[in-house]
Amino acid sequence: MLEATAHCHPATTVVAGHASGLIVALGAPLSFWGGFDATSGVIVETKHPQAGFSLTGKVVLLPATKGSSSSSSVLAEAIRNGTAPAGIVMLSPDLIVALGAIVASELYGTVCPLVTVSPPVFDALAGAAGRIFICARPNGVATLESAPGEAGDPSGSTSGDPAG
Helix, strand or coil: CCCCCCEEEEEEEEECEEEEEEEEECCCCECHHHHEECCCCEECCCCCCCCCCECCCCEEEECCECCCCCHHHHHHHHHHHCCCCCEEEECCCCHHHHHHHHHHHHHHCCCCCEEECCHHHHHHHHCCCCEEEEEECCCCEEEEEEECCCCCCCCCCCCCCCCC
16 A cells, blocks of 8 residues: 655745645636635635635635735735635735735734745646645745645535535
């Protein structure tokens, strides 16, 4: 019987902090403003591939964002409500998303780390299922450790309640 092993991936810190959660790879860009409900933590954009799926407590692989600069306030509100992702992994820094995470950290003392990774690392994580641990240091150096073995669907779909 072969045992699954953890994989360590390099990343760059955008917003420092530590987090862990199940990996959720979004299949399309997301606007937090109008596409995400900060009260429930659910994707509400009806045309999004993961519409109805809860991001609460997950580590979200977000290929890109779209939409309004108001997304920062929606993310900050979700962090305050406890309905935000545990952490966010992107291909390139998004200053609007970073601003929301920074404001929430300063105002509410709650951290949602944001890191960037190379396309090969993003693809490797998107193809994985399980839990991921983010260690995003203030000096810009971050690591992601994926721990396979837990139920999780990198497509964001679920076999049960999509909001759960």
